[in-house]
Amino acid sequence: MLWLLFLLVAWGAAAISCIGLCIVAARTGLLHDASADSARKGPDGPELTLYETAFLAGGPHRVVDLALVTMHLRRRLLLAHTGWATVVDPEGRDEMERAVIRAIGPRGRSPIPPVRRAAAAAETVRALADRLVTAGLAVPGGAGTDIAAAVRAVRGAALLVVAMGAAALLTPGHERGTDGPVVPLLVWFGLPLALTLGCLIIARMEIHPYSCWASPAGQRLLAANEIPAAAKNHGLLAAIAVRGVRAVDDPALRSALGVRRPSS
Incomplete structure (x- = not known):
């Protein structure tokens, strides 16, 4: 009756x-977000802003990277290949740029990694996240990670059910058919397998892809390339918002941002 222990584990x-x-x-x-407010797009208008696109695609640090590159390209900030940021124009054009300037500090010069961390934790970024969550386009902080972990747990459970079923079939007696028929045994293990597979199918239909930041509605906007017109006028900024700093081709700028070019 060792198969009963395997069945309980499964x-x-x-x-x-x-x-x-x-x-x-x-x-x-x-589960409710996928069907609610399907016609809504941005929290403040009919279209996502560039910063909102960056947050949904990569979270707070993506927003900060976008602000850094934007300020660098517009000569308001110098990103040196040594990994330091130097303020050129201390008057930020928006709240995000002012948050970056405050993160650099009164000396006007700072290594980029601490600037990233400080600016990502700024009130400006938190307010942006709150607006997107309220609009149903983003998930609360950490929720997307929890969803992905829960889906992985269900997948692992499905594999464990298969392993327990195989172990039960290989226990002495079942291979000879002396401890009961094999078909009922497969049915007993097939039930928890059907449960896990059904749960995975529903999760994929309702909440896939399992983003750490964007809700299903936000993911649909990103998948549909709903990028603001202002971003489309500057391909690099649009690429950074969607793909991150790895979209940067300039070697000096990549070095400043700490991005290594993948080996060929």
């Missing part, structure tokens, strides 16, 4: 992982 893993995924999805409201 059912326990399937039930715990599926319930966990349902709890996380319900807590973040993602």
Whole structure:
């Protein structure tokens, strides 16, 4: 009767992982987000701004990277290949640029990594995140990571069910058919497998892709290339907003941002 122990393990893993995924999805409201406010786009208008696009695609640090490159290209900030940022124009054109200037400090010069961290934690970025969450385009901080982890747990449980079923079939007696027929055994293990696979299918239909920042509605905007017209006029800024600093081709700027060019 060793197969009963394997069956209990399979059912326990399937039930715990599926319930966990349902709890996380319900807590973040993602199951309802896919159908609610489907016509809404940006929190402040019919279209996403460039900073909103960057946040949905990569979070607070992506917003800061976008601000740094924007200020550098417009000669308001100098990003040296040594990894230092130097303020050229101390008057920021918007709240995000002013947050970057404050993060650099009164000396007007600072290494870029601490500037990234300080600016990403600024009130300006938090307010941007709150607006996107309120609009249903972003998930609360950390919720997307929880969803991805819960989905991985369900996948692991499905693999464990298969492994437990195989182990039960290989236990002495089942291979000879003396401890009961094989078909009912497969049915017993097929039930938790169906539970986990069904949960994964529903999750993929309702909340995929499992972004750390964008809700399903926000992901649909990104997938549809809903990039503001101002960004389209500058291909590099649009690429950074969507893909991050790895979209930068300038070797000096890549070096300043700490991006290594992948080996060929």
